[in-house]
Amino acid sequence: MYNGRTDPVEHVSHFNQRMAVHSKNKALMCKVFPSSLGPVAIRWFGGLGEGSIDSFKELTRAFGSHFITCSKVSQPLDSLLSMTMREWKTLKTYSDKYREMFNEINGDFDNVAIRTFKVSLPAEHGLRKSLTRKPVCNVRQLMDRIDKYKQVEED
Known part of the structure; x- marks a missing residue:
């Protein structure tokens, strides 16, 4: 309805x-x-x-x-660029907010989304190190990697 x-x-x-x-x-x-x-x-x-x-x-x-x-207005790509993990404290809250924002952006920006997510993590964060050592090719792979690190964080 x-x-x-x-x-x-x-x-x-x-x-x-x-x-x-x-x-x-x-x-x-x-x-x-x-x-x-x-x-x-x-x-x-x-x-x-x-x-x-x-x-x-x-x-x-x-x-x-x-x-x-x-009507929904799609978010500009800038909205991803301005996000940092520090604002959201935990990987879970940050990645949830990031995923929500990414889904509201029109266009094919996987490469930008992956890079901005990675650089917005603290330099010492294990996920950032993992993404640097073994880069992902698309947002689906990024989300899978994030999920693995969220499980470690929650344990």
Whole structure:
């Protein structure tokens, strides 16, 4: 259910996924779409003038335009560059925050993400030494290595 506070693009994407089997039937998509709306959005839908929407594409555009202030804005790459482990104290809290921030950046920045994570660790940290001795090739490998070091930290 769309509550009027989350990203409308994500909502339409989820709706399309749920309706994938019926995606060719645009009239059905238009009729079912209101059932995915919560109270705020259903009021908006109810306020649409009769005959003002001619297609599912128009409906989703109008929906996105109305709830545009709820759209997620991707984070700039700079947000990763400014992070340091010292702010977050433990590898677990730092890597969790780093992962969250990385997931909000659009683009293919694996190399930059790996380097910035490594240099933001204290020089004496075992993970930084490990990443220097045996570099990783992608963020998935980085996250796997981080997980191993988090387990050691938690024990």
